Amino acid sequence: MARTRHVIVGGGTAGMNAISTIRRYDRGASEIILVADERPYSRMVLPYYLKGSISESHVFTAPPTRLRTLDVEPFIGRRAVGVDTQINTLMLDDGTELPYDNLLIATGSSAVRAPVAGADGSGVHSFWTLEQAQGVIRGITPGCSVVLVGAGFIAFTILNSILALNAQLTVVEIAPQILPRMIDATGADVVTRWLQERGVTVRTGVQLNAIEDADGRKRLRFRQGEDVMADQVIMATGIRTNLDWLEGSDITINRGIVVDAHMRSNVPNVYAAGDVAEGRDAVTGEAALHAIEPTAMEHGRIAGANMAGQSQTYRGSLLMNIVEVLGLEIASFGAWDDADAEVMSALRPERPAYRKLLWHDDRITGAMILGPARDIWATNDVGILKGLVQSGVSLRDWKSYLRGNLFDVKRAFIAAGATGRLLPQTVLGRPSVAAESVAVQ
Amino acid sequence: MKVLRITPQRCTGCMRCEIACSYEQSGVFQPAKSVIRISPFEAHTSYAPYTCTQCDEAWCMVACPVNAITISPVGAKIILNDLCVGCKLCTIACPYGTMFYDPDTAKATKCNLCGGAPACATACPTQAIEYVEAESADWLGSFAAERAETQLAQQA
Ligand SMILES: Cc1cc2nc3c(=O)[nH]c(=O)nc-3n(C[C@H](O)[C@H](O)[C@H](O)COP(=O)(O)OP(=O)(O)OC[C@H]3O[C@@H](n4cnc5c(N)ncnc54)[C@H](O)[C@@H]3O)c2cc1C
Ligand code: SF4
Numbered sequence: 001m002a003r004t005r006h007v008i009v010g011g012g013t014a015g016m017n018a019i020s021t022i023r024r025y026d027r028g029a030s031e032i033i034l035v036a037d038e039r040p041y042s043r044m045v046l047p048y049y050l051k052g053s054i055s056e057s058h059v060f061t062a063p064p065t066r067l068r069t070l071d072v073e074p075f076i077g078r079r080a081v082g083v084d085t086q087i088n089t090l091m092l093d094d095g096t097e098l099p100y101d102n103l104l105i106a107t108g109s110s111a112v113r114a115p116v117a118g119a120d121g122s123g124v125h126s127f128w129t130l131e132q133a134q135g136v137i138r139g140i141t142p143g144c145s146v147v148l149v150g151a152g153f154i155a156f157t158i159l160n161s162i163l164a165l166n167a168q169l170t171v172v173e174i175a176p177q178i179l180p181r182m183i184d185a186t187g188a189d190v191v192t193r194w195l196q197e198r199g200v201t202v203r204t205g206v207q208l209n210a211i212e213d214a215d216g217r218k219r220l221r222f223r224q225g226e227d228v229m230a231d232q233v234i235m236a237t238g239i240r241t242n243l244d245w246l247e248g249s250d251i252t253i254n255r256g257i258v259v260d261a262h263m264r265s266n267v268p269n270v271y272a273a274g275d276v277a278e279g280r281d282a283v284t285g286e287a288a289l290h291a292i293e294p295t296a297m298e299h300g301r302i303a304g305a306n307m308a309g310q311s312q313t314y315r316g317s318l319l320m321n322i323v324e325v326l327g328l329e330i331a332s333f334g335a336w337d338d339a340d341a342e343v344m345s346a347l348r349p350e351r352p353a354y355r356k357l358l359w360h361d362d363r364i365t366g367a368m369i370l371g372p373a374r375d376i377w378a379t380n381d382v383g384i385l386k387g388l389v390q391s392g393v394s395l396r397d398w399k400s401y402l403r404g405n406l407f408d409v410k411r412a413f414i415a416a417g418a419t420g421r422l423l424p425q426t427v428l429g430r431p432s433v434a435a436e437s438v439a440v441q
Numbered sequence: 442m443k444v445l446r447i448t449p450q451r452c453t454g455c456m457r458c459e460i461a462c463s464y465e466q467s468g469v470f471q472p473a474k475s476v477i478r479i480s481p482f483e484a485h486t487s488y489a490p491y492t493c494t495q496c497d498e499a500w501c502m503v504a505c506p507v508n509a510i511t512i513s514p515v516g517a518k519i520i521l522n523d524l525c526v527g528c529k530l531c532t533i534a535c536p537y538g539t540m541f542y543d544p545d546t547a548k549a550t551k552c553n554l555c556g557g558a559p560a561c562a563t564a565c566p567t568q569a570i571e572y573v574e575a576e577s578a579d580w581l582g583s584f585a586a587e588r589a590e591t592q593l594a595q596q597a
């Protein structure tokens with residue numbers, strides 16, 4: 001019998017996790033082909049490369065030796081341009097046709113720039129790929145002024161790096177607050193003040209109209225208020241899924257590829273994982289497009305296990321983010337902006353510190369935590385908030401205790417028995433193994 | 442494998458484990474650097490040490506984008522400092538809150554079982570922490586629930 005042939009499109013987090021999971025189960029029994037238009041690397045460590053705290057080589061997750069260890073046949077630098085699910089064949093940009101038994105679509109997302117005049121000009125960057133990161137690194141020189149257009153999570157992941165390069169930073173955001181999809185308005189106020197006190201200019205509620213050239217510099221014009229001058233502009237104005245190449249195929253796409261609890265699309269031997277997959281949100285139970293690393297990792301592992309012939313059901317992904325700006329930690333978990341939830345919050349402006357818990361009955365379904373790094377890491381609270389949301393443990397009497405003691409979640413977590421609920425939980429129904437221990441036999 | 446078995450009823454809250462841990466892990470006597478943490482219960486009349494269970498899923502390890510966490514010969518999930526970029530993804534992935542970040546080194550930090558000779562267990566004068574062959578378990582849950590009753594009753 002011929003070896004089963006798995007074709008993986010995309011060598012990011014989801015793709016690489018799928019590959020190592022397939023190999024964990026089959027130890028080399030199948031054929032694995034990786035099609036990726038870039039060398040496999042981790043996008044989310046690019047901010048550290050920008051900052052200069054890691055070298056470029058550190059970002060790569062699967063150098064050729066690793067791909068050989070996993071017995072993967074690479075088509076690196078090639079793009080998938082179409083798929084015919086009737087004849088189980090993937091088409092590449094150079095005309096190659098790759099027949100498959102199982103196909104995994106893990107093509108991630110791309111940055112999109114707000115449609116304003118001049119957004120494609122020189123000195124205007126996106127920050128999503130390694131190549132774009134290299135462009136920003138070339139562009140920023142000490143003392144130069146940088147404008148970040150968009151104050152979302154991705155913009156915030158590079159904020160420290162830009163400042164570490166001794167650039168002057170202005171952040172502009174169309175929404176009335178910074179981090180609109182990660183924290184609420186109260187939290188955003190705390191963060192904004194923290195940044196302003198440390199020399200970062202923050203302007204919210206302003207719409208960029210145009211980016212013009214002005215004597216070798218850039219002039220940003222807004223619908224409201226004064227122009228801003230800059231040497232470099234970074235547009236962090238959103239992302240979209242890389243699914244254009246599937247146009248005309250019979251794979252069902254809503255906001256992302258619609259998948260079942262096995263990460264299977266409507267076509268049974270076509271799987272999807274990561275930013276492109278619209279999988280189950282563990283808290284809401286609804287289909288969601290998360291575009292975060294942990295979701296891509298879990299999607300990839302579940303898809304890989306099922307492609308390898310297992311039957312692994314996914315309980316769903318937990319939305320979570322953490323980012324630190326100039327020593328202030330900001331994290332949120334689960335359904336932190338659920339309008340139907342019962343809310344408890346506490347603000348200590350002098351630290352500053354802010355907490356928010358969202359409840360359905362006596363269970364926590366969303367949480368927010370914010371405070372100086374030294375306060376935050378003196379506690380176990382960051383992970384404990386994740387554990388409270390993930391375990392869905394019933395907090396009974398602790399709920400009323402927490403109302404007045406929002407900064408004391410640990411004892412509630414322990415006494416409610418969250419540890420006992422969490423210990424048996426694994427994503428693949430068995431203990432995880434270290435990545436480097438997975439190799440073909 | 443051998444794990445840290447916690448018997449909270451024996452803990453006196455003397456904090457020697459935290460001191461020993463911080464010294465072993467970072468060379469300074471500074472509880473803030475300890476990756477085992479004592480919590481008070483019943484208005485500071487009882488205490489319990491809390492640390493990584495070396496859980497099966499190893500949420501921290503699988504989350505790491507650059508594979509900077511691996512499993513040591515004694516079965517501890519350990520951070521490879523040269524590889525850690527300090528992104529903190531592991532700290533939000535661990536649902537027990539036992540993955541920390543050290544602002545001084547800009548790296549993640551966690552219990553590594555001290556390579557098989559845990560300093561906390563050695564330092565504990567009452568054997569509230571023992572390094573023994575066992576399954577990881579929720580060592581503190583029922584103790585804490587019981588001790589907390591008083592506290593919650595006082596609050597009510
Ligand atoms: C600067 C930055 C910081 C981030 N920080 C965080 C963070 O702190 N926490 C967090 O949770 N998430 C973070 N993210 C998001 C996280 O990186 C993504 O969610 C994650 O990479 C998604 O993984 P993926 O495998 O779905 O896609 P990707 O990692 O994007 O991989 C997709 C791969 O597919 C390739 N590809 C695309 N189209 C084709 C095609 N047609 N043919 C062949 N190959 C193709 C791409 O080149 C790419 O290599 C960050 C992202 C960026 C850019
Ligand atoms: S730090 Fe947390 S996730 Fe990692 S092994 Fe310990 S308990 Fe598990």
Ligand code: SF4
Nearest residue numbers: 505525526528529531
């Ligand atoms: S902080 Fe270090 S160990 Fe933790 S996920 Fe990031 S790189 Fe990995």
